[in-house]
Amino acid sequence: MPATMSRGRGRRTINEINMVPFIDVMLVLLIIFMVTAPLITPSVIDLPTVGKAARQPDQVLQVVIDKDGLLLLKTPDGSAQLALREIANAVKKAQSGANDPAVVISADRNVRYESVVTVMDALQRAGIQRVGLSVQLSGQAGK
Numbered sequence: 001m002p003a004t005m006s007r008g009r010g011r012r013t014i015n016e017i018n019m020v021p022f023i024d025v026m027l028v029l030l031i032i033f034m035v036t037a038p039l040i041t042p043s044v045i046d047l048p049t050v051g052k053a054a055r056q057p058d059q060v061l062q063v064v065i066d067k068d069g070l071l072l073l074k075t076p077d078g079s080a081q082l083a084l085r086e087i088a089n090a091v092k093k094a095q096s097g098a099n100d101p102a103v104v105i106s107a108d109r110n111v112r113y114e115s116v117v118t119v120m121d122a123l124q125r126a127g128i129q130r131v132g133l134s135v136q137l138s139g140q141a142g143k
Contacts, residue, residue: 066106069115088126102130
């Protein structure tokens, strides 16, 4: 209820807001944030490292995804253009004689990430354990 003043003949309300409690609350919040800010550690992402395999694979097959999303399977015998549903069976057939088969996926820079993951998933669902990605080192980007 606003305070009222009486001066002679009429009563008039005082239109003032008491700012002291507001300032007290803001100062307490400021102190809390100043004390807790140094205690909060930023999140750290532990990224995997790349190293050499203990043993090189006997045979490496390459699945190439071009900029239009077409799949090409390169084997020592030759290369063939395949659909996504055929790629896993073709890789298994090409790897039938190898003891330690590996597949390397080489995708064009402009290919959607989803396409690469779909091919990886299809290969891993077919039981192919060693699936890797081919990258270009930053020093060789213009060559």
